[in-house]
Every structure is written in C-alpha cells, then in structure tokens.
Amino acid sequence: MKMILSSPDLAEIAHLKDLLESAGMECFINNEVSAGLMGPIPLNESTPELWIQDDSRLDEALQIKRDSQQPLEGKPWTCPKCGEQIEPQFTSCWKCGSAKGQRGI
Ligand SMILES: [Zn+2]
Incomplete structure (x- = not known):
C-alpha cells in the first residue's frame, strides 16, 4: 500500500x-x-490520507494526482521527448505518447 496524498482538505x-x-x-x-x-489534535494523527492498495500502480496514481491538481487552463508545454508543443489540456504527447512532467530526459 502506498500513500498518494495527505491533505487537511478532505x-x-x-x-x-x-x-x-x-x-x-x-x-x-x-x-x-x-x-x-x-x-486541535496533532496534525500527524489527524490529517486525512489517501492510500492505494496496489503498489505497482503508484506511478499511475501520482500522475492522476498531478493532473487533478493542475488548473484546466494553462500554458502549452513542450514534449520532453520529441519537442512538440502540446496544448495544456493534454497530459501526454499526441505525437509520441510521452507523459507530461517527465524529467531528466
Ligand atoms: Zn512527443
């Protein structure tokens, strides 16, 4: 099991x-x-946490979390793999399929 999000905002x-x-x-x-x-109770005991059962889907879950926290409108982003300009509403490159937000490529 992995924790995906800890937030006081239920x-x-x-x-x-x-x-x-x-x-x-x-x-x-x-x-x-x-x-x-x-x-008032200690934060580390009261802050709601969201967990997933399946560790192997952690990356997928974190991607969904990132997507959910992004504003719908934003700036176009540049694909880290092929350099294509992608509209902000897309989370992966339409050309080569790379996910937005990958770093170190
Ligand atoms: Zn691409």
Whole structure:
C-alpha cells in the first residue's frame, strides 16, 4: 500500500479518490473519521490520507494526482521527448505518447 496524498482538505482527498477509483484503482482514506471532529489534535494523527492498495500502480496514481491538481487552463508545454508543443489540456504527447512532467530526459 502506498500513500498518494495527505491533505487537511478532505474534499480534495475525496475528489482524488473518485478519480483513482474511476481508473480502476482500489483506494481508501485514512484518518477520515477523526478529521475535524475533535478540535486541535496533532496534525500527524489527524490529517486525512489517501492510500492505494496496489503498489505497482503508484506511478499511475501520482500522475492522476498531478493532473487533478493542475488548473484546466494553462500554458502549452513542450514534449520532453520529441519537442512538440502540446496544448495544456493534454497530459501526454499526441505525437509520441510521452507523459507530461517527465524529467531528466
Ligand atoms: Zn512527443
């Protein structure tokens, strides 16, 4: 199991959980019950966390997380592999299929 997101904003976590589940990933929220019910408690015990069951899909889950946190409108980006200019709404290159955000290429 891997933690994908830790955020005091339960709505953000629930939103990402929906996205992951619609991608076929099993996931669950930790600390959901205690959040916000008991007043000030140590953050590391109360911050909701989103976890996935299947470690092998971690990269995929993190990609979905990145996509979910990007504003819909943005600047065009340049494919790290072939140099093509890609419109901001696409998360991978239409020409060669490289995912946006890959670094070190
Ligand atoms: Zn490309």
